[in-house]
Amino acid sequence: xxxxxxxxxxxxxxxxxxxxxxxxxxxxxxxxxxxxxxxxxxxxxxxxxxxxxxxxxxxxxxxxxxxxxxxxxxxxxxxxxxxxxxxxxxxxxxxxxxxxxxxxxxxxxxxxxxxxxxxxxxxxxxxxxxxxxxxxxxxxxxxxxxxxxxxxxxxxxxxxxxxxxxxxxxxxxxxxxxxxxxxxxxxxxxxxxxxxxxxxxxxxxxxxxxxxxxxxxxxxxxxxxxxxxxxxxxxxxxxxxxxxxxxxxxxxxxxxxxxxxxxxxxxxxxxxxxxxxxxxxxxxxxxxxxxxxxxxxxxxx
Numbered sequence: 001x002x003x004x005x006x007x008x009x010x011x012x013x014x015x016x017x018x019x020x021x022x023x024x025x026x027x028x029x030x031x032x033x034x035x036x037x038x039x040x041x042x043x044x045x046x047x048x049x050x051x052x053x054x055x056x057x058x059x060x061x062x063x064x065x066x067x068x069x070x071x072x073x074x075x076x077x078x079x080x081x082x083x084x085x086x087x088x089x090x091x092x093x094x095x096x097x098x099x100x101x102x103x104x105x106x107x108x109x110x111x112x113x114x115x116x117x118x119x120x121x122x123x124x125x126x127x128x129x130x131x132x133x134x135x136x137x138x139x140x141x142x143x144x145x146x147x148x149x150x151x152x153x154x155x156x157x158x159x160x161x162x163x164x165x166x167x168x169x170x171x172x173x174x175x176x177x178x179x180x181x182x183x184x185x186x187x188x189x190x191x192x193x194x195x196x197x198x199x200x201x202x203x204x205x206x207x208x209x210x211x212x213x214x215x216x217x218x219x220x221x222x223x224x225x226x227x228x229x230x231x232x233x234x235x236x237x238x239x240x241x242x243x244x245x246x247x248x249x250x251x252x253x254x255x256x257x258x259x260x261x262x263x264x265x266x267x268x269x270x271x272x273x274x275x276x277x278x279x280x281x282x283x284x285x286x287x288x289x290x291x292x293x294x295x296x297x298x299x300x301x
Contacts, residue, residue, distance in 0.1 A: 017053065020079050021101040029098050030079020035062025035069040040131075041107040042298060043095065044071045048114025048139065048232065049176065049225040051078035051216035057209050061295050072098065074118070076224015077217040088231055089240030091118045092125035099129065108132035110297065112290050113261060114139050114232060117239060119250065120269070124241045127248035134251040134297050137258055137286050140265030141243075142233050150262030152192075162233045169226035176225075177218050180211055194257040197285035210287075243272035250276045253297055255284030 015033040022028055032052040039062065044055035055071030062069040073080035074091065083090065099107055108131045111119035116138020123133045140147050142159050161168050179185040190201045200206050217225050231239075250273050254266035263280060270278035281289055290297070 017056070018079070021098060023094065023097050023101075027075070027081035027083060028079060029081075029094060030073035031098070032056065032071045033068065034059040034071070036066045037068060039066040039068040041068045041070065041099075041104050043099075043107050043109045044069055045109060045111035045115030045118045046071060046074070046077075046213065046217075047112050048228060049077065049173065049214055049217035050114070051213050051219075053078070053209075053216050054112070054213040056213075057206070057291070058294050065295055065298065067298060070102075073216075074224070074228060076220070076227055078219055080224070082220075082224050082227070086227060086231070087240045088117050089121050089125060092122045095122055096126050096129055105129070106131050108134075108298065110134045110136060111138060112136045113286065114228070116140070116261075116265075116269070117232060120243060120246060120273070121239065121241065123248040123250050123273075124246045130248060132251070132299070133248060134253060135266075135269055136253045136290050136297060137255065137261050138252070138265060138269060139232060139261045140268040141239075144268060146264055146268055147262070149264035151264075152259060155260075159233060162229060166230045166233075169229045170222045173218070173222035173225045173229060177215070177222065180214050192259065193287075194259050194285040196255075196257060196283060196288040197259070200287050200291055206291075243269065244274065246273045247275065251297070252276050252278045253281070253289060253293065254279075255281050255286065255289040257283055258286045258289070260286040 015037055017032040019032065020028040020030050030052055032055060034055055046052065046054040052071035052073045055069050058069060075086050076082035106129055109119050109122055116135040119133050119135050148156060179189060190198055193201065252266050252269045254263050256263055266278060266280065270276045284292065
């Protein structure tokens, strides 16, 4: 395909958007379905903070390429119950049981931004269930010094605070929720993005989709996002597995001007995961890369 032909990555009509399944332990997992209901199943792991609705931006791309695209809420976000015992690795068990409930034996996975570590967890723990795995603009192990290369000063401060004062996570998530819903603060956030991402966020429809997906993460408060914030702050060694022990091939995609997850994060994944393939795209940002390349990432047309 043409490298800039991501199709209409906004989505029009979801197959289902307010769905839940119940796991054996009683917890609910929320999900939304987009694309072709008879297509190849792909599970979409949203960013942080985010929700299942994020996958809706790629509804039309999924239809075009005959993908059954399923966005899944992680614990404590959207329609999914909080999991007090949650770890990064426990997500793989949730995904396997979720797939069983839907009668899906094998599937592909894609994780954007904060969804990156969850793709790694599945590639480590349930490789026999996977048809493909991609980390796009993925957040790497934040405790590794290498992850700070190219990172904005305010992000470094945030990581420092959460590492040493994890009890601040709920307050920081409240601040994030307030910022995205305050027009002046949101405008300030947008201006800090690279130009290629600013262009997307100036699109009213895409901005509405972005805000809807983020706000859905806080549907039941800040506890779930705060829990994940603390989990993602830890190094890969405390995720419950080591990246070096992943045997499943993982595709790593990253833009050179990503201001939210610097390209150094992609290089960490590519260096540590034995069968990883790395594709760095010039002049693409955190949001623009997946918007422009979604079809190609999934092997579509």
